[in-house]
Amino acid sequence: MTDLTKLTIAAARDLMAKGELSSRELTEAHIKAVEAARPLNAYVAETPEMALAQADAADAKRKAGDARAMTGIPVGIKDLFATKGVHTQACSHILDGFKPEYESTVTQKLWDNGAVMLGKLNMDEFAMGSSNETSYYGPVKNPWRAEGSNKDYVPGGSSGGSVASVAGYAAMGATASDTGGSIRQPAAFTGTYGIKPTYGRCSRYGMVAFASSLDQAGTITRTVRDGAIMLESICGFDPKDSTSVNMPVPNFEAALTGDIRGLKVGIPQEYHLAGMPAEIEALWHQGIEWMKAAGAEVVDINLPHTKYALPTYYIVAPAEASSNLARYDGVRYGLRVVPNGGGLNDMYEATRAAGFGDEVKRRIMIGTYVLSAGYYDAYYLKAQKVRQLISDDFKRAFEKVDVILTPTAPSAAFAFGEKSDDPVSMYLNDVFTVPASLAGIPGASVAAGLDAQGLPLGLQILGRPFDEETVLRVSGVIEEAAALKAEPKVWWR
């Protein structure tokens, strides 16, 4: 019998539609796979009973003629989406024991569309990290290893559990979130497909907030088609999120025509970084050749403020985080630490000292500093102005081109501990993903090749606001041209 965990969402959907597969069978296979994948540390909470109940309900609905886009498909949920009655801690100690009394809109939409929840997925604490090394629940291991090596690699971050579960055949798809690259960079590190839609496409209601003007939900899947199916099922207007945009959601799967003849593809010259590995330049060049071969027109463009995107991000995101994370005070939920004989302020300070990890503390401190009296104009206001310039760069570029092609990350996955001693060198991982987050435009990372060690590399596709369809279409063309047959060697089962 074939391994059901290796099916794509599209293939499983079609088999279930033909009556050749039940969600029960598919879900049971995945529950076993989740257990077997524990060495990856991708899940922080497993929900097998809930999954089986949802699977049976999905099979019953299908019999009753009410099959939807995700009916019967087992998925994993990043730990920052509120799931009623189930572990939701954004992988922080400070939310110890928190089980929300409400459901996030993104997960509610998945359940309404028939999906099945396998559990909650590991992540960097409050999504602050690029290697999944800051989680209170310990690091996630990348299913991929360098050829002939037993060394463990990081899966990228912050959606490390999402990508490891999908690349490791322990979920057919996973929700993820992107504030500065947390969907695209880990997708590149694991050979998966990650797409972040336009800011405002997915409701932020019930997502644990990091930086509200940047946070956006998205998906991780093994193929572009699966990404189109799952993404469509979580998008849409929600009155409960004041920045949710009231626009119809197109049929994303129908956008995968494979036809990009005449499309103008922009190549930003500022993304040629000094010191970038030659194989990443080569992959990018290969991507350009694929675009030409498919009949697209390749155009050199300039995004002159690119080098300022990271420093801008490291003011804006910590500033918003310091405000958002003020709510963790030991009063209403989560951890409470009261020193002997201590008063209210002692409780706040001790709770937050014990509950937040080092990276989260660093970012709250930076945010508090740049917003404090005397520094607000010099740092925060300045960053907001540069953010406008970065956004204007993209606006001008999209007057000339339909889509932008770049590498996703300046390196392949790295080994544990390699970058965790130097915050700035860790931040540089997001150099290609942060600009699009600041501008709020849609972006995806598609697996396009392997490096000399056999580790996956991704190409990034950026589109105009609300033009996810073109991003998906170009992703599909790259996926087909790359025709990657490689998959991680299963060492964890």
Add this chain to the structure above:
Amino acid sequence: MSDIDKATVAKIARLARIRIEDDKLDHLAGELNGIMHWIEQLNEVNTDNIAPMASVVDAKLRWRQDEVNDGGIQDKVLKNAPNAEYGFFTVPKVIE
């Protein structure tokens, strides 16, 4: 711009309500200075006459009727509290 010294770190920690032990202040000052110096390259950018960007969504915030559409969920609100009594959140004594 000014360097972040030990006293400044202590002040920020106090503002952020995070207790930081005295022997950690120097190390943290070093890290924060490293990050802030890297950030200061933004001073190269001319931002004269540029409006600060607070949101990528152009749309105006929506209006709605000012009416109660939720409530009566005291139990749910208190469900995750580390300490709740008589329908209230409780905290250490504030007033003598």
